Amino acid sequence: MMDTGIFAYDFGQIALIGGILGALSTALLGNVVVLRKMTFLGSGIAHLSFVGVGLGLLIGVEPRIVTLVVAITSALALGYLSRKGIHEDIGIGVLFSTSMALGIILVNLSKVDSSRVMAYLFGDILAMNWNDVKVLAILTAIILTFIAVFRDHLVYSTFDEDFSKILGIKISVIYYTFLVLLASSIVLTINMLGIILISAMIVVPAASAMLLSRTYQGMFKLSPLLSTSSVFFGLILSWIYDIPSSAAIVLIQGLAFFFAFLIKIFGK
Amino acid sequence: MKCEYCLEVRGLTARYGEIVAIKDVSFFLEKGKFYTIVGPNGGGKSTLVKTIVGIIDDYEGEIKIFGKSRDEYIRERLIGYVPQMSGMRKFPIKVIDVVLMGLFRDKGFRFKPKHYSKAMRTLESLGLDGFESRLIHELSGGQRQRVMIARAIVSDPEILIMDEPTVGLDSESQAKFYSLVREFKESGMTVIVVTHDVGFVSEYSDGILCINKKLVVHATDVSELPERFFTKLYGYGVKTVLHHHKE
Known part of the structure; x- marks a missing residue:
């Protein structure tokens, strides 16, 4: 019998609900990230966000607000570079280390307690509160609606951009909206998994779903299931073995990918 | 006139x-x-x-x-437009879904049975019946090209x-x-x-x-x-x- 005692506590319930909301939003958007082969993007936006954390701490403004502005601006800039023919990965590669270096300098100048900085780097899902959950619920509702309405637009423009244009799909508008939502979901889930691990939440469930499902429709159904399950089992694992929750969630996702890979290889 | x-x-x-x-x-x-x-x-x-x-x-x-x-x-x-056939990367999309793209403007919120029937009829007319559930990158060049033609003509272009x-x-x-x-x-x-x-x-x-x-x-x-x-x-x-x- 699994020890689900963590969910008897307020912090466990908040972590579970917040985690599931964060998992839903990142997994759904992650499908587009994986289909477009821009898996570096989530990690890139998260690392660029560290500048926002440093700046927020330095000027004394809530770091998440500054981070949100920085993340959205970065995502749009990377998207613009991509639309101009410079691949996202090149843009991210150029900005990745620079932004982390700038973030470290800003954090150092702010002279804040290092534990606050560690929380942004590694996350702490058990430290979430109901306000975090409410904000995540609103964002998740927006992302669910966006995907429900524009899933085919996103997939078509990834599969065949020219034909999508003929169909009258507003490719740029949908692409930039997607980037804004991706940046927002990254910033709002950073306190769950941290800057370092957040890209796993975006890429791994979608990549596992791609291995297990033949079609993009299957990916969009399976990845949220895998992602939310990893939050559930990751929290239980962290409770039983007293290990960091964010690491446990990502570990479960990694294991799921490994098994999906085995099924893909040996299941035929 | x-x-x-x-x-x-x-x-x-x-x-x-x-x-x-x-x-x-x-x-x-x-x-x-x-x-x-x-x-x-x-x-x-x-x-x-x-x-x-x-x-x-x-x-x-x-x-x-x-x-x-x-x-x-x-x-x-x-x-109707059939693009140049360059090497197709792996993409998890079925043949029927590629053809349905041609009916995208008509679908509203989601594709209806009439759209599936139309897409199937078009595939059949091009000798591709039985291919609808295959993934597009699994097909040969000639079959893929016919799928692209099916997508182009499914909306009855002039x-x-x-x-x-x-x-x-x-x-x-x-x-x-x-x-x-x-x-x-x-x-x-x-x-x-x-x-x-x-x-x-x-x-x-x-x-x-x-x-x-x-x-x-x-x-x-x-x-x-x-x-x-x-x-x-x-x-x-x-x-x-x-x-x-x-x-």
């Missing part, structure tokens, strides 16, 4: 960024005929068709389709434009393709094919557009164009070889 031409192009200049791909091109095509566009690589053939179908918006001049401006026409209905559709196809697939083109033409559709296959031009076309940055010649009778013309256009020796097909 009955429209004399299905496609009228006047003084068309189109750019890729700073580069002028075609300059001051004018021609008029009649309904229900089959035209080919030939010319050297980089001569602007693809730019011309992409501008006509609505992929390229940065152009000067006038494009009229059945008497309406290009934008007005493509707002109302699609021009004009079908295909960009180098025979590239990479074996002779059997090419023969099937030529016979398809004949069927489309007989059904009243105006068919425009971009090709390097000069033999194909001489065998089937009602008219030919030769493009090298500008319109070099617009002939209605292909026999007007001797081999030495193609040699001049391409810059090297071109021999026309007629295709022979069993009726």
